Amino acid sequence: MIRFFRKDDGVIRTYDLRRPGMRAIYIAVYAVMLIVVAACVLPIIWVTLSGFKDQKEFLRGVKSAADNKYYVQFLPLSFALDGYAESWNVMKFYKYYLNSFWSVLGSTVCALLFNGLMAYVISRLRPRGHKIVFALVMGSLMLPATTSMVPLFLNISRVGLQGSFVPLWLAFGANAFYVILFKNFYDTMPESLLEAARLDGASDLALFFRIVLPLSMPINMVVIIYAINAAWSDFLLPYLVLNNSPLETVMVRLFSYRTSDRIKDIDIIRAIVFSITPPILLFIIFQRQITQNVVSAGIKG
Amino acid sequence: MRRTLRARYGRDITGWLIMLPTLILFAFFVWEPLLESIRLSLYEAQGVRLVRFTGLQNYLNIFRHPDFWPAAVNTVKYCLWSLAIGFLVPIFLAIVINEATRGKGLMRVAVYLPNMVPGLATVFLWRFLFKSGDTGFLNILVNTFGIPMQSWLASAKLVIPVIVVTMTWKSAGATALIYLAGLQGINPELYEAAIIDGAGVWGRLRSITIPNLYNLARTLLILQVIAVFQILYEPMVMTNGGPNNASISLMQLVYRFAFETNYDYAKASALSVMISIALIALTLIYNRVNRPKDL
Numbered sequence: 001m002i003r004f005f006r007k008d009d010g011v012i013r014t015y016d017l018r019r020p021g022m023r024a025i026y027i028a029v030y031a032v033m034l035i036v037v038a039a040c041v042l043p044i045i046w047v048t049l050s051g052f053k054d055q056k057e058f059l060r061g062v063k064s065a066a067d068n069k070y071y072v073q074f075l076p077l078s079f080a081l082d083g084y085a086e087s088w089n090v091m092k093f094y095k096y097y098l099n100s101f102w103s104v105l106g107s108t109v110c111a112l113l114f115n116g117l118m119a120y121v122i123s124r125l126r127p128r129g130h131k132i133v134f135a136l137v138m139g140s141l142m143l144p145a146t147t148s149m150v151p152l153f154l155n156i157s158r159v160g161l162q163g164s165f166v167p168l169w170l171a172f173g174a175n176a177f178y179v180i181l182f183k184n185f186y187d188t189m190p191e192s193l194l195e196a197a198r199l200d201g202a203s204d205l206a207l208f209f210r211i212v213l214p215l216s217m218p219i220n221m222v223v224i225i226y227a228i229n230a231a232w233s234d235f236l237l238p239y240l241v242l243n244n245s246p247l248e249t250v251m252v253r254l255f256s257y258r259t260s261d262r263i264k265d266i267d268i269i270r271a272i273v274f275s276i277t278p279p280i281l282l283f284i285i286f287q288r289q290i291t292q293n294v295v296s297a298g299i300k301g
Numbered sequence: 302m303r304r305t306l307r308a309r310y311g312r313d314i315t316g317w318l319i320m321l322p323t324l325i326l327f328a329f330f331v332w333e334p335l336l337e338s339i340r341l342s343l344y345e346a347q348g349v350r351l352v353r354f355t356g357l358q359n360y361l362n363i364f365r366h367p368d369f370w371p372a373a374v375n376t377v378k379y380c381l382w383s384l385a386i387g388f389l390v391p392i393f394l395a396i397v398i399n400e401a402t403r404g405k406g407l408m409r410v411a412v413y414l415p416n417m418v419p420g421l422a423t424v425f426l427w428r429f430l431f432k433s434g435d436t437g438f439l440n441i442l443v444n445t446f447g448i449p450m451q452s453w454l455a456s457a458k459l460v461i462p463v464i465v466v467t468m469t470w471k472s473a474g475a476t477a478l479i480y481l482a483g484l485q486g487i488n489p490e491l492y493e494a495a496i497i498d499g500a501g502v503w504g505r506l507r508s509i510t511i512p513n514l515y516n517l518a519r520t521l522l523i524l525q526v527i528a529v530f531q532i533l534y535e536p537m538v539m540t541n542g543g544p545n546n547a548s549i550s551l552m553q554l555v556y557r558f559a560f561e562t563n564y565d566y567a568k569a570s571a572l573s574v575m576i577s578i579a580l581i582a583l584t585l586i587y588n589r590v591n592r593p594k595d596l
Contacts, residue, residue, distance in 0.1 A: 007400075007402050009489055010400045011492065011505050011509070012400055012502055015496070016501075026400075030401070033397050033401070033408060036394065037407070037411040037412070039470070040412050040415050040470070040474060043415075043426055043470070044415075046430070046438060047429070050429075059436060061436060072436050114322060114323040114326055115323065117322070117323055118320045118323040121316045125312065125315070126316070127314075127315075127316030127317055128313045129313075129317075130316065136332065140327070142584055143335060144527070144530075144577055147335075147531070147552075147573035147576050147577045147580075148331070148335050148337075148338055149334075149556075149559075149573070150334075150341070150555070150559045150570050150573060151333070151334040151338045151341060151566075152330060154337070155334060170326055170330070171326075171330050174326035174327040174330040174331050176327075176331070179323075203315075204312070204315045204316070205315075205319055208319070229417065232419065233419030233420060233421065233422075235419075235421050235534075236534065251419060251421050254421055254422065255534075257425075258538045258541075269429065271425075272425050272426050275419060275421070275422045276417075276422045279417045279418065279419060280418070282417070283413075283417040287410055290417075291409050291410065
């Protein structure tokens with residue numbers, strides 16, 4: 001209790017908390033925060049628990065012995081994984097997981113490679129005219145990306161890349177936000193490191209792979225984590241490109257359930273659980289990197 | 302001669318060659334589509350084939366389209382509701398987390414967690430939570446507090462705020478962490494000086510905390526408006542624009558023109574261009590108000 005009320009930073013200090021009124025407010029704020037935390041976590045718990053129910057239990061609830069009426073309960077009757085396993089197999093989610101895996105892998109590699117190379121050129125090589133390129137990249141950050149969806153889709157179908165992962169992978173290679181993250185990092189790299197390798201006769205391209213990329217692990221991790229999450233969650237372009245092909249990803253599949261009447265509600269609930277499990281695992285593992293870098297990531301326009 | 306050229310331009314050429322692949326990608330995925338959508342919007346098109354140049358005809362047709370005005374009004378409503386519901390929540394969360402003595406880490410993780418849930422899964426999930434009737438989770442919840450059950454997404458009056466709540470659930474925590482970083486940048490001596498000057502808790506909050514967040518809040522405000530203006534899949538999945546066009550957005554109308562009804566890519570592009578112009582106007586106003594102090 002004493003440690004709880006000891007506070008040497010921020011607006012409220014130990015000295016304020018000696019007053020009972022302030023103490024009450026402080027505790028009330030904590031209570032509100034508890035509700036907020038619950039509101040953040042509860043929907044995720046709710047959907048996971050609901051996935052254990054069967055269709056009837058999910059829609060109508062459980063019959064109460066007392067008055068013979070149906071009541072919806074928060075907890076499922078049983079925690080057996082049969083329901084999940086059935087949906088996983090019937091909806092062929094192993095296939096979509098595998099497709100999503102390839103899509104995410106290629107996207108992440110492209111995000112790292114192409115944006116990194118451009119940032120390296122703008123930041124270190126600075127050829128004549130690099131400022132124009134940087135201005136164009138910054139400009140595209142300001143312009144709304146979603147509005148060019150239609151011509152982009154037409155471009156992709158014109159070059160015959162529909163039903164393939166290639167356009168989805170390459171789309172991650174043209175991300176203004178990642179270019180800027182990389183550039184800001186490379187800007188702080190001491191020139192002496194590069195100079196030493198240059199004297200050894202390394203070419204500019206070799207320099208990137210041998211020196212710049214390996215020395216940029218912190219920013220590489222940030223971009224990798226963001227690219228994995230973005231590629232996994234992306235569905236609009238993937239839907240337009242992959243719809244009705246054998247390469248549909250988890251999100252494309254989920255998106256196609258929005259108007260389908262043939263899919264049972266409980267199957268959609270389980271599909272939601274399947275689709276959120278990988279990013280949440282990613283979050284549990286890289287929680288520190290993700291929450292610490294949100295500052296640079298958040299301001300992206 | 303050749304050697305001097307090489308000496309003068311060699312490094313320039315290598316530089317451009319190294320970023321050439323990325324430049325091509327940017328051209329293909331970002332720059333060309335932006336220009337192409339302007340060109341496309343001035344033509345009459347059948348599928349991917351351009352039939353003839355029609356000038357601003359597509360734009361005029363859009364203004365006469367029965368769904369345009371509901372979509373435009375709704376899009377503005379989305380922005381206003383998202384400011385009303387979603388703008389202050391992250392500031393409040395950040396201040397509270399910053400003031401917490403215990404459980405700070407847990408709070409940060411918990412409020413950020415919804416941001417990791419993919420957007421599409423979020424709207425599916427909340428569509429179930431907002432199910433109408435007496436088996437919907439939120440109906441059961443509000444009923445235990447004595448509030449009558451609602452039809453939520455099926456109610457023309459509630460549908461936009463309900464969708465905005467869903468968006469706020471997903472994004473408020475991430476925004477709160479941005480504010481939190483801003484709060485941690487405040488010099489603690491300011492507070493100590495204020496205490497010596499006899500300022501109470503509210504005084505300190507008003508004269509130190511809030512002014513220090515002001516610049517950040519202004520930036521995030523316009524970014525939020527720009528993001529919400531492009532709202533698309535939330536209404537598409539949760540209501541498909543209904544009930545009776547009560548939640549249809551401009552971007553959703555673009556999607557309908559292009560990919561759902563008659564594959565009228567030209568009309569869709571015209572509407573895209575109109576949205577872009579509105580957003581550029583917003584950005585310009587923002588830059589006018591916000592001199593380069595930050596960013």
